[in-house]
Amino acid sequence: MPTRLLIIADTHLPRRARRLPPAVWEAAEAVDVVVHAGDWVTVELLDELERRTQRLIGVYGNNDGPDLRERLPETARAEIDGVRFVVIHETGAAAGREKRMDAAFDDAEVLVFGHSHIPWDTTTPGGMRLLNPGSPTDRRRQPACTYLTAETDDGALTAVRLHEVTLR
Template structure:
């Protein structure tokens, strides 16, 4: 079984210089992987996260520093018989962020599409694919609470949950 922390839109250090305590608690516990769906803003976010677990990440629309040029627009990962696609969600056609993310990954036959950009937690099935936006742990915008996601993957089964905090 793999336990994955899913975050996006950290916008650090502008929206905080350190991760909030709920995220730090998760990082200190047994996390196998970290998925970051873009808008890191600073390389220091990546550097800190990789001290806890292997990190998969994509470039977001505000990632403009030189280091972010090394980030892909899309990541595809096979894990425990689950195919995961991750994009930020700002590219392509579609009226909504979930629609853009879905269209960007439609040909990848992903079981799970992780995306960010809107800062709005989202968890919905479309056909055989689950669309999941963790929200943001540091920049809730118009949301009532900050949020992140946890995925538990075990031999072709996946359990996804949002976690909220103030």
């Protein structure tokens, strides 16, 4: 049976929105694992996600203060159904990202990152999948706020889907 994932980043609560959109909470409560790639901004969101989800994998971002940095790593590693994940917040400039990440994380099959608020889904020359969910609360120059869902099953990442969010 596949493991269902919600992948989010750059929630920036309460600076960009007062709360996560209902669709994101619905997804968080329906999946097996939530992955958050940093810039939570408030520890209350971390507490609430820990309470309302089955499993949470998260890292801190550049906008996260000492309270979040005490509880979260800069880099997280996890194996889910035989798929090796690394989660970080920043990867640097888009130009050359695939080669840099291959060199930095040669043991990963999937690298989840945030920071740019720009959805990203590519595969590096070394075969690693790079995923950025965008932001569910701050679209910046993107047409919509976004998040990702995916599944892992028997050593494979499948069903990666970008979702647009309607803010209410």
